Amino acid sequence: MSDLNIKIKEMIIKALELEDIAPADIDDCAPLFGEGLGLDSIDALELVIAIKEEFGVSFVQNSAETRKAFASVNALAEYINSVKKGENCG
Amino acid sequence: MAKNSVHWADKKEVAVLSWQLRFTSFVACHFPVFLKNTLAMAITAFYFATMKKEREASKDFLKKCRGKASLLDSYKHFLSFSLSLMEKFYCWSGVPAISQIETQQDDMDELCKRLEDGEGCLMICSHLGNIEYLWSSAALGKTHVKRKFEIYPIADTAITPKQNNVLNRNTKTINANSIGIEEIALLSEKLATGNVAIVAGDRVSANTRNRTIPVEFLGKDASFPMGVFALACALKVPVYFVFALREKDLGFSSGCKMHIHKANCSMHGSYLERKRQIPNLAKEFAKFLEYYCLKHPMQWYNFYDFWA
Numbered sequence: 001m002s003d004l005n006i007k008i009k010e011m012i013i014k015a016l017e018l019e020d021i022a023p024a025d026i027d028d029c030a031p032l033f034g035e036g037l038g039l040d041s042i043d044a045l046e047l048v049i050a051i052k053e054e055f056g057v058s059f060v061q062n063s064a065e066t067r068k069a070f071a072s073v074n075a076l077a078e079y080i081n082s083v084k085k086g087e088n089c090g
Numbered sequence: 091m092a093k094n095s096v097h098w099a100d101k102k103e104v105a106v107l108s109w110q111l112r113f114t115s116f117v118a119c120h121f122p123v124f125l126k127n128t129l130a131m132a133i134t135a136f137y138f139a140t141m142k143k144e145r146e147a148s149k150d151f152l153k154k155c156r157g158k159a160s161l162l163d164s165y166k167h168f169l170s171f172s173l174s175l176m177e178k179f180y181c182w183s184g185v186p187a188i189s190q191i192e193t194q195q196d197d198m199d200e201l202c203k204r205l206e207d208g209e210g211c212l213m214i215c216s217h218l219g220n221i222e223y224l225w226s227s228a229a230l231g232k233t234h235v236k237r238k239f240e241i242y243p244i245a246d247t248a249i250t251p252k253q254n255n256v257l258n259r260n261t262k263t264i265n266a267n268s269i270g271i272e273e274i275a276l277l278s279e280k281l282a283t284g285n286v287a288i289v290a291g292d293r294v295s296a297n298t299r300n301r302t303i304p305v306e307f308l309g310k311d312a313s314f315p316m317g318v319f320a321l322a323c324a325l326k327v328p329v330y331f332v333f334a335l336r337e338k339d340l341g342f343s344s345g346c347k348m349h350i351h352k353a354n355c356s357m358h359g360s361y362l363e364r365k366r367q368i369p370n371l372a373k374e375f376a377k378f379l380e381y382y383c384l385k386h387p388m389q390w391y392n393f394y395d396f397w398a
Contacts, residue, residue, distance in 0.1 A: 017362045041301065041317075042368070045324030046361055048271045049278050059271040066271045 004077045007054075012073075015050035016043050028074045036072075044070065051076075057083045118179035126342045130172040138168045144393040151396065154308040155387040166340055170388040173342050174220045181226040188232045190345035191223055191334070197352040198234075201330055205235040210281030211328050214291040214318060214353075216379050217391040219335040223346045225288060242280060244269060244289040244321075266295045269317065274324055281327050288332070291318045291375045292392060303369050305376040308383065312376075312397045319371045322357050323364040329353040329371065331378045339388035351378055 009023035030036035033044065052058055057080050059066045069079035117129055138145065148167045152159035180186065204211060215221040227233060228241045247265040264273050277287050294302055294315045302313035322329045333349040355371040357364050383390055
């Protein structure tokens with residue numbers, strides 16, 4: 001598990017106040033919404049804002065890409081990495 | 091929803107042809123008041139005769155407000171709607187002065203102070219009355235606030251582009267049908283820097299019809315759009331309920347009364363607290379909407395079965 005994945009999980013737990021869940025309880029590949037972690041659309045809105053605050057990453061791309069980014073913790077990590085990398089390159 | 095009823099979002103707008111809109115625009119801006127009223131009466135008669143479903147919706151609504159409704163009452167209801175369309179054009183022509191919007195001793199001062207301090211908010215409006223008075227004057231920079239701010243309307247853009255074009259609305263509408271993560275991020279940023287988002291709290295959009303909050307409204311549970319109230323929770327900004335009501339229900343008048351009420355439900359707490367407030371916020375909005383509906387039932391412009 002990468003550091004970023006752990007950070008993302010901690011952020012999800014903190015932002016959504018998921019009291020009974022520890023970072024280790026969240027599967028890296030499991031869907032965040034519906035089955036899996038069971039988040040709803042209201043949680044999604046909260047997460048977007050938390051991600052921006054925590055990682056400085058916005059979702060201004062087309063919505064298909066955004067939807068892909070929110071598929072799982074792994075997908076989110078990948079998205080955040082790719083945005084950061086793009087920024088570093090110029 | 092009843093089997094045969096059509097969701098409002100699936101209906102086509104009546105006056106969608108450009109020439110119809112342009113003609114209305116010309117009438118609204120250049121005709122004297124008595125001619126506007128006469129023309130509105132004649133055009134209304136035509137639509138009134140042909141739109142059975144809407145007639146029934148009007149009757150049902152007026153009955154809920156007043157206990158009874160005659161055919162004439164429904165005609166007046168339709169007429170009031172025609173006048174509101176003309177008023178739209180009048181508003182966006184830039185003619186109305188800010189003095190034509192009569193403010194009340196409500197939360198108006200608080201709102202102005204907030205905006206002057208550079209803090210944003212979410213406004214929840216409705217299809218009661220003519221919110222375009224407020225929207226156009228804010229968009230055209232005619233406000234009581236000594237600082238420029240932008241207004242971000244959230245609406246069904248399948249309908250609005252043509253209207254935007256003809257009305258010369260200079261605002262960029264955020265599509266309520268596809269409001270997603272990017273739009274939330276944008277709004278969050280804009281509201282943090284002292285701008286305003288405005289959204290109607292009394293319409294369930296086409297792709298969110300399964301996400302609604304049942305709230306008692308005029309004696310019966312109606313579906314209110316969850317997304318609107320969830321937006322307030324996500325944006326963590328104060329919410330103001332706004333109403334712009336024409337003084338005369340049945341005559342083209344050049345002015346309106348603006349009512350501003352700050353929501354009691356606070357969207358400042360922890361996430362779970364805010365999330366719990368979502369249905370309460372919807373209830374609070376419905377109460378105000380009901381209050382003003384009972385005062386001005388003729389200015390209710392949701393011509394479909396609101397309780398379906």
